[in-house]
Amino acid sequence: MRSGLQLLVNGFASGCATALLAVAFQLVYLPTGVFFVAIAAIYAVAPFLLMSAVSRGIPVWLGIAFSVTSCAVLALLTEWASHGRLSKLGASSTVHLVASLGNYILLVQLIAIVWGNNPFTIRAGLDTTAHMGTVVVTGTQLTMIVVALIVLGGMFLLLLRSNIGLRLRALAENPMQFALHGFNANSYRLIAFGLSGSLAAAASLVTANDVGFNANSGLSPFLVAVVAVITAGRRSLIAPVVGALMLGILRAQVAWVWSSRWQDAVTFGLLVVVLLIWPEGILAGKSRVEAST
Amino acid sequence: MNYALHILVYFEIYAIFALSLNLVVGYCGLFTLSHAGYFAIGAYTYAILSVSKGFAFLPATLAGCLIAGIGSLAVSLFAWRFRGDTFVVATLAVQAVIFSTLNNWFSVSDPVGSFSNLTNGPYGISAIPHTRVWGYSTDSAIAMLVIGGVLLCVCLFCFQRLLASPWGRLVRAMRDDELAARSLGKNTRLVKVQAIGIACVTAAIAGSLYAAHVRYIDPSLASFNENILVLAMLVVGGTGNLRGPLVGAALLTCMPEVLRLIAFPDALSANIRLLVYGLTLSILMHTRPQGVAGEYRLQ
Numbered sequence: 160m161r162s163g164l165q166l167l168v169n170g171f172a173s174g175c176a177t178a179l180l181a182v183a184f185q186l187v188y189l190p191t192g193v194f195f196v197a198i199a200a201i202y203a204v205a206p207f208l209l210m211s212a213v214s215r216g217i218p219v220w221l222g223i224a225f226s227v228t229s230c231a232v233l234a235l236l237t238e239w240a241s242h243g244r245l246s247k248l249g250a251s252s253t254v255h256l257v258a259s260l261g262n263y264i265l266l267v268q269l270i271a272i273v274w275g276n277n278p279f280t281i282r283a284g285l286d287t288t289a290h291m292g293t294v295v296v297t298g299t300q301l302t303m304i305v306v307a308l309i310v311l312g313g314m315f316l317l318l319l320r321s322n323i324g325l326r327l328r329a330l331a332e333n334p335m336q337f338a339l340h341g342f343n344a345n346s347y348r349l350i351a352f353g354l355s356g357s358l359a360a361a362a363s364l365v366t367a368n369d370v371g372f373n374a375n376s377g378l379s380p381f382l383v384a385v386v387a388v389i390t391a392g393r394r395s396l397i398a399p400v401v402g403a404l405m406l407g408i409l410r411a412q413v414a415w416v417w418s419s420r421w422q423d424a425v426t427f428g429l430l431v432v433v434l435l436i437w438p439e440g441i442l443a444g445k446s447r448v449e450a451s452t
Numbered sequence: 453m454n455y456a457l458h459i460l461v462y463f464e465i466y467a468i469f470a471l472s473l474n475l476v477v478g479y480c481g482l483f484t485l486s487h488a489g490y491f492a493i494g495a496y497t498y499a500i501l502s503v504s505k506g507f508a509f510l511p512a513t514l515a516g517c518l519i520a521g522i523g524s525l526a527v528s529l530f531a532w533r534f535r536g537d538t539f540v541v542a543t544l545a546v547q548a549v550i551f552s553t554l555n556n557w558f559s560v561s562d563p564v565g566s567f568s569n570l571t572n573g574p575y576g577i578s579a580i581p582h583t584r585v586w587g588y589s590t591d592s593a594i595a596m597l598v599i600g601g602v603l604l605c606v607c608l609f610c611f612q613r614l615l616a617s618p619w620g621r622l623v624r625a626m627r628d629d630e631l632a633a634r635s636l637g638k639n640t641r642l643v644k645v646q647a648i649g650i651a652c653v654t655a656a657i658a659g660s661l662y663a664a665h666v667r668y669i670d671p672s673l674a675s676f677n678e679n680i681l682v683l684a685m686l687v688v689g690g691t692g693n694l695r696g697p698l699v700g701a702a703l704l705t706c707m708p709e710v711l712r713l714i715a716f717p718d719a720l721s722a723n724i725r726l727l728v729y730g731l732t733l734s735i736l737m738h739t740r741p742q743g744v745a746g747e748y749r750l751q
Contacts, residue, residue, distance in 0.1 A: 194537050244738060252536055253483045253750040257687055258737035260680065264730025271723045378676065382544065389541050424552030427545040431526075434542050438533060 164294050166411045172300035174407020175307030176369075179362035180384035181399035182314060186355040187234075188388070189331040189396065191348050192252055193242050196259040196381070198359050200266030201230045201237075203377030205360035206281055206367035207274050227360040234356025235349055237262050242352075243345060263378075271374040278373040281364075299369040306365050311400060314358065318396060327351055328396075379423075383410075386426050390433040392440030401442060457593035463705045464600030465662050468607050470685045470697035472654035477683075478691030478748050479615065480647050481627035482531055485679050486543040489550030490520045490652040492674035494659025496554060499577040499669050504565025508584040509599070513660040520656035521649050523550075528645040547679060554671040576670025583664040596665050603661060607654055611694060614650070623647055627748075684729045688736060690746015699745040704729070 180202060187195040205226045212222035241258050250258075287298035318324035330337045330347050338344045363372070366380065383406060384399075391402025409429065410422045417425075433441060473487045497516035501507035507515070530542035558573030571577070582591040583599065590596060614620055625633045626640045633640050663669050672678065681704070689700020708725050716724050742749045 194540070241734060241738070248738070250737070250741070251750060253540075254737050254741050256483070256537070256540060257683070257750065258734050260683070261730045261733030261735075261737065264680065264726055265734060266730075268723045268727035268730060272720055272727070276723075382548070385541060386545075389538070393538075418556075420556045421552065423548055424556065427548035427552070430545040431542070431549070434530065434534070434538070434545070438538070 162415070164292075166415050167408060168294050168296060168300065170408030170411030171404060172296075172303045172407070173411065174404035175303045176362050176366045177380065177384050177387055177407055178400040178403035179307050179310060179358055179365070180380055181387040181403045182311060182396065183355045183358035183362065184381070184384050185388055185393075185396055185399050186327075186351050186358065188393070190327050190334075190351045191242065191246070191330075192255070194252065194256040194259060195237075195242075195352075195355065196256065197237050197241075197262035197266060198234070198355060199377035199381035200263045200270070201233050201356050201377070202359045202363040202381060203267060203372065203374060204233065204270050205230050205363035206279070206372040207270060209364060209367075210279060210281065211274075223364060226364065227357045230360035230363075231353045231356040233266075234352040234359070238349055238352040243348065246348075267374055267377070274374065276374055278371050278376075280371040281368050299365075302368060303365045306361060310358065310361050314354070315397070317354075323347075323350060382423075383426060386430045390430055390441060392443035394439070394443055398440060398442040402440075454593050457597050459705060459709065461593065461596045461600050461661075461665050463701055464597070464604045465658050465665065466682065466685060466705055467698050467701040468600075468604055468661070469655055469658040469682050470689065470701045471607055471611060471694065472651045472658065473682055473686050474691055474694075474697045475611070475623075475647055475651040475654070477686060477750075478693070478696065478746065479620070479623045479627060480531075480644060481748075482535070482644070482648075483540050483750065484527060484543040485540055485676070485683075486527055486547040486550070487651070487655055487682060488676075488678035489547045489674045490523065490655040491659040491662070491678065491682070492550065492554060492669075492671070493520045493523060493652075494656025495663040495669045495673050496571060496577070496659075497656070498660035498663045499580045500565045500570065502581050502664075503577060503579070504563070506581075508586075509590075509660070509664060510585065513657060516656040516660050517653040520652045520659075524649045524652035525645070527652070528648045531644040531648060532641050544676075547674065547676065551671055551674040551676075554674055571671070574671060576668060577663075578668045580663055580667040580669070582667075596661075600661055600665070603657060607657070608694060615694075619643070619646075680729070684733055687743055687750075688732055690743025690748075691750065692742065692746050692748025696743050696746035700743065703744070 183198055184195060187193050187198070208226040208229050209222045212225045213219055217225065241262055242255055245255055245258055282299065289296050289301065318327060326337070326342060326347055327350065330344060334344055384403065387402035387406050388399045392398035406426060410426060413422050413425045437443070469491055476482050476484050476487070494513070494516035497519055498512040501512040501515055526546045527543055530539055534542055554571045555574055557571045558575070559568040562569035564572045564577055582589050583596070584590070585599065590599060615623070622633065622638055622643055626638070626643055630640050659673070685700035685704045686697055687700070688703055689698065690696030707728060711721065711725055711728065736743065
């Protein structure tokens with residue numbers, strides 16, 4: 160019973176970090192249709208930026224702000240230099256995907272050239288722990304959960320209650336009609352990319368505090384986040400959060416029952432099963448996928 | 453001299469690999485990220501059978517082709533139902549499952565190739581015996597070059613004949629307008645199964661050749677990065693004809709050698725090579741999405 164609860168908490172904490180990244184991916188994918196692989200590189204660079212800032216004597220809170228802002232700027236740059244231009248050329252989704260893959264490789268190699276290929280850690284020494292009944296929660300896990308709740312809460316307030324959010328959702332529904340109503344679709348695309356970059360940075364910083372980071376550490380969490388999006392439902396902003404939490408708990412169970420080595424196999428195996436049974440995602444309404452592809 | 457021969461053998465291996473991917477991406481219009489998995493299946497089948505059972509090159513390669521052909525149904529099943537991003541993610545899942553299986557199917561206490569230690573996990577399989585073809589051991593680079601050359605020519609000939617046939621026209625028709633092809637009574641599902649099956653079998657041939665030449669393999673053969681490498685070859689060279697993959701394989705096999713002429717620090721050379729790949733992919737998508745020598749623009 161105790162181990163079951165403990166696993167639930169562990170899974171929930173890692174699911175929170177995945178949820179941040181899943182929403183970051185979805186924020187670009189829904190309104191623009193861009194499969195934003197380069198966000199994995201933006202995720203990877205965030206802790207390096209914080210580490211560099213702190214090592215130059217900048218306070219941690221300012222370093223975090225610097226890292227999050229820089230990641231948002233980096234995401235904006237990829238839109239300005241790559242996807243925005245490709246969209247004007249009428250490029251297909253596959254062309255966007257390949258370009259984003261190219262951007263990902265480019266950014267990751269730049270990170271490796273600047274900071275090296277070695278792994279780093281942000282946290283020094285042992286983590287603090289808190290006992291909640293029979294369950295032990297580490298300080299890092301608590302940070303993950305609190306940060307995810309605050310950031311996602313703020314993001315959903317923005318998306319569901321503000322004009323910007325309404326327009327981003329309108330852009331996702333029908334970009335052509337959105338532009339015909341006089342809105343500048345390009346500026347809203349930029350907003351989507353900027354928000355996505357900053358969310359990815361938040362996800363990365365809370366995870367780096369737990370497990371460390373290196374230049375290539377973005378791809379694996381990115382793929383798990385994509386699985387969360389696809390399994391839960393691609394047409395929603397909230398479904399990926401549920402998907403990420405489910406995946407987090409499932410992966411924690413797999414690590415406990417079998418081995419952490421099988422986590423990825425089970426994660427992607429689940430994706431295969433879901434795609435075969437619920438092509439639109441577990442939480443999506445029923446519709447034939449051929450209609451939308 | 454030996455080094456130059458090595459590079460040529462690598463070119464042959466990757467040309468076959470890129471040709472196989474071209475059939476799916478360039479002719480069927482299905483963008484797949486699982487192809488390295490089938491390359492690895494070919495390499496592992498060859499390695500396991502030659503190390504533990506003493507199989508020669510041809511029977512081990514044929515066994516690899518058989519397994520890859522059956523495994524290709526995993527991708528075909530998704531190709532029936534999906535296109536675009538969903539298909540890409542589905543193939544990524546297939547790749548991840550293959551990679552995890554190769555990486556985790558091991559037990560340190562048992563011999564390599566036994567059921568409990570089939571792949572030797574992250575340690576890979578080393579000391580793969582020299583290739584034997586009809587009883588002759590081919591332990592020189594020239595012999596590998598000849599075998600690779602023969603296989604490349606056979607693959608090119610088969611692809612050329614297949615794609616010039618009515619079946620090849622049907623594949624292109626399906627790529628350009630699947631609904632129209634179906635409305636003409638064509639069984640596009642069967643064509644997808646056939647095309648993906650042929651592509652995966654060809655990738656397995658390239659994998660066998662790789663294992664026979666390098667004589668050491670590990671699960672990184674099925675990794676995402678290996679997918680990116682062959683995809684970069686195809687995208688750079690071009691899709692939709694037989695020239696593109698050859699040009700792409702030649703360019704990306706030679707690129708590290710050209711970069712070697714520039715005196716980069718050794719520690720950075722691998723990163724710079726990958727950086728150039730990434731930059732090339734990104735720039736080509738803006739300037740020439742059909743690649744240097746291709747005909748088909750990625751859809």
